[in-house]
Amino acid sequence: MALGLEDKKAIVAEVNEAxxxxxxxxxxxSRGVTVGExxxxxxxxxxAGVYVKVVRNTLVKRAVAGTDFECLSDTFTGPTxxxxxxxxxxxxxxxxxxxxxxxxxFEIKAxxxxxxxxxxxxxxxxxxxPTYDEALAQLMMTMKEASAGKFVRxxxxxxxxxxxxx
Numbered sequence: 001m002a003l004g005l006e007d008k009k010a011i012v013a014e015v016n017e018a019x020x021x022x023x024x025x026x027x028x029x030s031r032g033v034t035v036g037e038x039x040x041x042x043x044x045x046x047x048a049g050v051y052v053k054v055v056r057n058t059l060v061k062r063a064v065a066g067t068d069f070e071c072l073s074d075t076f077t078g079p080t081x082x083x084x085x086x087x088x089x090x091x092x093x094x095x096x097x098x099x100x101x102x103x104x105x106f107e108i109k110a111x112x113x114x115x116x117x118x119x120x121x122x123x124x125x126x127x128x129x130p131t132y133d134e135a136l137a138q139l140m141m142t143m144k145e146a147s148a149g150k151f152v153r154x155x156x157x158x159x160x161x162x163x164x165x166x
Contacts, residue, residue: 015063018051022084024113032105049087090129
């Protein structure tokens with residue numbers, strides 16, 4: 001189905017708006033994935049705060065021009081699915097990585113974070129970033145362990161002091 005100029009402008013504006021507010025982006029090739037599977041991916045993306053769109057390469061190149069994701073322009077070949085993470089930098093990478101594991105025909109091409117291209121082989125760098133809650137829990141655990149270590153050293157010092165006095 002042919003798109004008119006106004007439709008193309010609307011798509012470019014929509015993707016550009018998503019790119020401006022995004023923390024990271026992932027580009028994939030969705031050839032061979034059924035409509036039902038793509039519907040499931042889109043549903044999971046909405047729940048994870050990820051914007052997913054299948055866009056023509058010329059339109060997506062125009063949409064990301066002037067954003068942190070312009071570095072992905074070389075990956076826009078063949079059918080292009082682009083996913084932008086809005087709430088957490090690793091959300092789109094995690095979502096598409098899990099989907100690619102379940103769907104052998106789905107292929108991740110690359111990702112971008114803060115203007116840096118991340119090759120598909122290194123997608124785990126982005127996918128394994130902890131969420132805000134996970135990072136906070138890790139920080140609290142570290143603080144707890146540090147304070148427990150100080151308490152143990154204090155008890156050992158008191159014990160040593162009493163042994164010397166006796």
